[in-house]
Amino acid sequence: MFWADQIVEDIEKAFPGKKSFIVRDEKTPSGRVHIGSLRGVVIHAIIAQALCEKGYDAKFYYEMNDADPMDGLPSNLSKNFEKFMGRPLKDVPPPDEKGEPNEAAFEKDPTNNFANFYAAEFMEVITNLGFKPIFYKSSDLYKEGKYDSWIDTVLEKPNEIRLAYKEISGSEKREEWNPLQIVCENCGRVGTTTVVSSTGEAGNKKVVYECEPHKVKWAVGCGHKGETTPYKGRGKLPWKVEWAVKWNIWPVDVEGAGKDHSASGGSHDVAEKLCREILGKEPPFYFPYEFFTFGGAKMSSSKGLGASAKEVADTLPPELLRFLMVRTWPHQTIDFDPSGQTMLRLYDRHDESAEAYFGRSKLENISLDDLKRAYHFSQVDPQNVPNRFFPRFSRVAFLLQIPSLIFEEEIKKLKGSELTAEDLKEAQQRKEYAQIWLKKFADENSLFTVQDSLPEKAKDLTADQKDFLHKIADLLESKKWQGEELHGAIHELRKASPLEAKTAFQAIYIALLGKESGPQAGWFLDALDKKFVVTRFRTVS
Ligand SMILES: [Zn+2]
Structure with missing residues (x-):
């Protein structure tokens, strides 16, 4: 449940x-x-x-x-x-x-x-x-x-309250302690005052108080002593x-x-x-x-990010921030570190809940009820939840880093059909937040820039690596490929080559990005202009 x-x-x-x-x-x-x-x-x-x-x-x-x-x-x-x-x-x-x-x-x-x-x-x-x-x-x-009638009640029972504090929490109060403080009429402080006595009937009480210089470590009282009524905000309960x-x-x-x-x-x-x-x-x-913590100290200091409610709320769509908190039982700690891949996984879990809610979940062998409820309670307006397509957040962040692409066209390809107005709205929102994510949270593995010319590093590629790139160029020219299918074909090529998987894929990333890692190769090559990739891979030697 x-x-x-x-x-x-x-x-x-x-x-x-x-x-x-x-x-x-x-x-x-x-x-x-x-x-x-x-x-x-x-x-x-x-x-x-x-x-x-x-x-x-x-x-x-x-x-x-x-x-x-x-x-x-x-x-x-x-x-x-x-x-x-x-x-x-x-x-x-x-x-x-x-x-x-x-x-x-x-x-x-x-x-x-x-x-x-x-x-x-x-x-x-x-x-x-x-x-x-x-x-x-x-x-x-x-x-x-x-508070006034309750102030009367507690002023009648200072000893009972003092004993209750001692019995439950072990904290000792002075014998003349009264469960009330007065806003000092001289200096305006309340944290420094002690009520030392009270007289009079309920509704007509007067208290004597002192504003003590050394009562607390964090403030210095002015030393004023006075007598006043404790009502209408003059007094404050501990x-x-x-x-x-x-x-x-x-x-x-x-x-x-x-x-x-x-x-x-x-x-x-x-x-x-x-x-x-x-x-x-x-x-x-x-x-x-339980507590909810966001990000480690390391992250906050290195990127200058704070963890105030406002700052965090600015980095996530409202539904995602709600989902982050709503999906977990109150007695479980939420310790969310937005760096690395965590945010991508949060979006994926959110989308799984959305798919369950809209009745198109592909998850097997689990009850979808909790996912549906988590999605329902994540909604800013639960009366109006349009059915729509959720482009995977990691794909959106990936697409944004290839400037030659037309964003909406790529989202349409992902969906496999025309986009509705609600689909477009969702895609636009993800685009905005993916830009924030790339700027603030993404790590080296997720960030890349396609190089305009063959990177220096490509000179160090081995003969086998260069050969592998040539074979991919042939593969690309042989027919029109789709991401997943292309990914499989590249893996087959690699198996037929003398290269380890790691060195083989490094060759792709070095030739295009000038670094040794990058996004999933099939998607990546599929997203780039075919002629550009073929030319690049043929120029490695
Ligand atoms: Zn004072």
């Missing part, structure tokens, strides 16, 4: 008779969002989609947690941001093009802030993939007072408590958590315990999910 269908079945068992569901996930926009953060979005969105398609009313809420403090400085930003460390991300200016804090823009319009700057780019990626979560900001919930509270605001029915939060004794365990024992509510249906 496809993973999303399995999770939907599990949700049905957990909530018998329930008809509507709220699915939720979140991200703290503390810098450029890494591609890994897209995995949570995709898993939750697909579950919501699968629920809707089964007749349930399911809504997917996605939170941008802009009330969290700035607790680290992204390496691409100026040290001039350090003075803002500890402030809520929504109260930090956005960076300008040079990575400096753009204080003028922020003063003019406070929605032009650090959190929104990075959230906007990530939201665009999410939307372009066809997902339509209901986006909201954590700070808006605070401002609207949605995040494990906040997590448990958030589940109850909507309330949330389904919410998974990434591996980093899912360890035993980790933050999810703490939040679950707080939810049950302090807030007296059942936590949402939960599933852990």
